[in-house]
Amino acid sequence: MLFKRVKPLDQILATAEKKSLVRQLGPFQLTMLGIGAIIGTGIFVLTAEAGQKAGPGMMISFIIAAVVCGLAALAYAELASMVPVAGSAYTYTYGVMGEGLAWVVGWALVLEYTIAASTVCVGWAGYFNGLLASRGFGLPTFLRVGPLDGGGFNLFACLIGLVITWLLVVGTSKSAKVNAVLVLVKVIALTVFIVIALPRVQDANFQPFTPNGWGSPMGGIGVLGAAASIFFAYVGFDAISTAAEETKNPNRNIPIGLLGALGVCTVYYLLVSYGAIGAVGAQPVVAPDGSAIQPGTPAMAAACQASQALVCSKEALAHAVRLLDHPWWGNFIGAAASLALPSVILTMTYGQTRIFFTMARDGLLPAKLAKIHPRYHTPHVITLITGGFVSLFGALFPVGALADVTNSGTLFAFMMVALGVLILRVKQPHRPRSFRTPAAWVVCPLAIFGCVLLFLNLSKVTMFVFFGWAAVGLVVYYLYGYRKSHLANGTEPA
Secondary structure: OOOOOOOOHHHHHHHHHHOOOOOOEOHHHHHHHHHHHHOOHHHHOHHHHHHHHHHHHHHHHHHHHHHHHHHHHHHHHHHHHHOOOOOHHHHHHHHHOOHHHHHHHHHHHHHHHHHHHHHHHHHHHHHHHHHHHHOOOOOOHHHHOOHHHOOOOOHHHHHHHHHHHHHHHHOHHHHHHHHHHHHHHHHHHHHHHHHHHHHHOOHHHHOOOOOOOOOOOOOOOHHHHHHHHHHHHOOOOOHHHHOHHHEOOHHHHHHHHHHHHHHHHHHHHHHHHHHHHHHHOOOOOEOOOOOEOOOOOHHHHHHOOOOOOHHHOOOHHHHHHHHOOOHHHHHHHHHHHHHHOHHHHHHHHHHHHHHHHHHHHOOOOOHHHHOOOOOOOOOHHHHHHHHHHHHHHHHHOOOOOHHHHHHHHHHHHHHHHHHHHHHHHHHOOOOOOOOOOOOHHHHHHHHHHHHHHHHHOOOHHHHHHHHHHHHHHHHHHHHHHHHHOHHHHOOOOO
């Protein structure tokens, strides 16, 4: 049933031409879009969590996550250049493996984009509230955090989500220009950290290198457990492919944007993690009996009381620089993160709206969601709805394990893209490919294996959320999309 309705790639391209978005993004804007999505909460916040799970071995975790993403990026580049339309992994799956599975992928991508955007809203609010408090203007607890964190309504998390939504409604080119400025701010902040930290690296801080070992399936601890979490630090590069329909010369520019953004970010991540570990140490805190502690638990909070350890910080990079006796530069990095993290929210929300736009255009969601604004030429209806949920979730829920939930949906989508490349190589070997995944029969299976490996090292709770969300999605599909599908009913809009 899930594999019966396959939408031919030529029909996907024809549909996009009938109701298309304006092509206005070049290679530089795409690369900035990717860097804006990748460099964010992962490196500014989750460095501490990775340290708690793997200690200095988190450097290996960064490399593992980068390799898996790099393999997936090569697969994405081939499909995105072949099918330069909005929708990312959802569209590719529709054209290769069928409508039902495409719906599951699109539904899973909600975990990647919407929840990730909400997560960054909460992270940004924490930085911004900290800056205000340092100046004596802190908000009361009720407005600083959501109800699960002992507050009532995270005001700033909600407001930043609404501002980003407005930017996306106004227009893609305008939001891309704002994004480019914010990306520059983040890169400057990371460069400052590297310049300060690298000269202070000490070999002793790397011992023991893997205090929690390599980890075990569903354990969430060790080098692999940290890699499964730190994977969030690379999530977002595929948002470039969701912009394919708005890209000038996509056959050339999509691969440039994908691989360029991932390459730049990987270099920065390795330098930052090496500097943080070597300069201030990243050994995990342990329970009284010496056992490992999962981050984000009451046991972790108890172990971190009055501790200055890097793994206990909510603003890891700024905290590390302050420990190196550079309080002004620490505050600068904190301020830069507060200023620049909205670029991640922008890119994640942008990617989600384009996926929903394409699903609505296919009839799997109500057609009104795909309506284009007459002045701004953006899918304003679905942008407002998505942005509203991003803001609401940010206001009510804590960061907690949301990064892992985001990763579960992303890893599933990456697996489908790599599998799609191999299927098309067999079914349509002569279709023009302006970018071909090198050694596809090696790269794509390795990408699938890497995604499965990381998925199995997420926690049991995360897996439960993922499969529960997928089950809900199938119910929604059979109640609406299965009956309303343009492909099934022959009702493709003119």
